[in-house]
Amino acid sequence: MSCNFTRTSSGQTTAILGLLISVFCLLTLGLFTFEINRVELARQQLKAACDAAGLAAAATLASSDNLNPTASQQTAMQTALTTFQQNSVLGVPLTNASIASSSTQVPLANQGLLSFQLLNPNNNNQVVSLGDPNGKVILVTGTFGVNPAFGKFLSISSIPVSWQASGGVPSMDLVLCFDLSASIDDMTPVTFVRRQWNAAQGKTNYIVASTAAGSPAGALAQGTILNILGPPVIGSPVDGMYPQQLSSSNYPGDNKYPMNFSEDSGGTGAAPGLRGTPNAGSPPGNCQPGRAGTGGASTYTDLVVNIDGNSQFGGTVFNGYNFPDLSTLVEAARGNLENNNVFTSSKASLSVPTNIRPIAGYQAAYFQAAAQNVHPLYDAQVAAANFLTIMNTDANSHFCLVSFNDNAGTSATDNSTTDNIDYNYTAGGTGSFPSPMIALSSAASTTNYSAIQTILPTTRAYGGTNIGDALNTAVTQLKTNSRQWAKQAIVLFTDGEPTVGGPLDNDPATNARKAAVLAQKSSIPIYTIGLAQTAAIIPSETAILNDTNSNPNTGGIAAIAGNGGKFFLVTKVQNLQLTFENIARQLVQLVH
Secondary structure, eight states: OOOOOOOOHHHHHHHHHHHHHHHHHHHHHHHHHHHHHHHHHHHHHHHHHHHHHHHHHHHHHHTOOOSOHHHHHHHHHHHHHHHHHTOEETTEEOTTOEEOSSTTOOOOBTOEEEEEEEEEGGGTTEEEOTTOTTOOEEEEEEEEEEOOTTHHHHTOOOEEEEEEEEEEOOEEEEEEEEEOOGGGGTTOEEEEEEEEEETTTTEEEEEEOBOSSSSSTTOBSEEEHHHHHOOOTTOOSOOSSSSOOGGGGSOTTOTTOOOEETTOTTSTTOOTTSSOOOSSSSTTOOOOTTOOOOOOTTEESEEEEOTTSSSSOOOEEETTEEEOSHHHHHHHHHTTTSSHHHHHHTTGGGTSOTTOOOOTTHHHHHHHHHHTTOTTHHHHHHHHHHHHHHHHHHSEEEEEEEEESSSBOOSTTOEEEEESSBTTBGGGOEEEEEOOEEOOOOSTTOOOHHHHHHHGGGOOOOSOOOHHHHHHHHHHHHHHHOOTTOEEEEEEEESSOOOOOOSSOSSHHHHHHHHHHHHHHTTOOEEEEEEOSSGGGHHHHHHHHOSSOOOTTTSOHHHHHOTTOOEEEEOSGGGHHHHHHHHHHHHHHHHO
């Protein structure tokens, strides 16, 4: 028996068609696989470009030293774009890559785009707007349009790929120890005035007092506190603004203080009662007819700040308030230009220029203008504020402020309560003067930047110089409240040398050096800024602050603490800003 098989033409056609379909499918699958591999390669190359851009942005932001966060962030973004453009994807240079108009923009084939977002690491990386100083992390999103090798065959024109990379500034826990001792305003331009009622003329005279000693004796007492009083090396306890401590302008037996406050019963040549107890209006008092007294040429009743910034007050207008002469300055400082009642009862109405009329806010305007002329305190406040801004932009910084005079501050609301004008003149009232310590916080959302910027300008010069207490407080804050991963540093600003001891030692210098030893044991560097208002203080100031002698008994604070801390001697107030900026650069290098 035999069998015959006949292959039909339709069967042959089906087999061939199936073979062709299989070949086509295999070819298409191979092309898709090839393109997928190319896309993955493109993504890896894009990742490298984005990572480099993110690191470049962070490095630029961390070294910007720019007081304008917007400018710093824009510069960082431009650096990121430039770095991104130096790379290539699938052999295509990214030279012409640009910043995307939005994060959703899709690139064309062989086109690279970058978009940026600023994140706040202290608030769960929440997105913030350009210019926000909390934008310390730059999120870089790169996209690239892959041009498929077999795009026409596969009907695909472009395949967008993307990658995200972030670059953040380093973390720093920083304590600023800020000197508020009385001498920190010794370069303030002031006038010592004897305000005297002249019965014959029916008005008050405003006489510029004369120095009883000094160089030269008998010179008009107008100019800086330093030049008028000629204090010892540690500076003058007299202050241009409240608390003024005017009796300190003539310590009994100390002829270096040549001026005699009229209410200082112990001062040589003083004329008690010349200023008088106020008979109307509000403190700090009004002239009393018949009690003018005479006193010596060095006797004075008022110490006012020359708010025009000159050694001899020549008049100025501040915030719309007119101060044409010395009489207006004195009456505004006393509060006698606030309303018609006090204007008349104080007899200021008979004495100031006829175009001066009482307006509420005159006294506040005087004090605001005076605060901007308290030197070098005002200059140090501005320089320190700028320093904090740089560190807030350049690093993920948490701040602590330790202000100090006789003692270091203990809380954000700490203050010194004392007589506004002098302890011998109770009619002048008392005031509370901030000496704050704003504690370091490890909480992500509590950097203290804004809090310190707000309170620092309100501080006033008063008291002695307890550097040891300030440093001891700073070390305690860093040991107790610092973030685990953050670098630590202390910046100490002072215009002198230790004059008050405790709590580590009764001797002021030993007290400060023992605090530096505590910093060294905790690996905390101390950067010291010594402002020398006179050449005479340079040797002793350098001896206690230097970075060259690390002997714990005789050395300098920066050297004893070690760990890279530096000493900066500043002999010109104008250089304070540059000095703080220099320290900011060194601190940024420390945290890298």
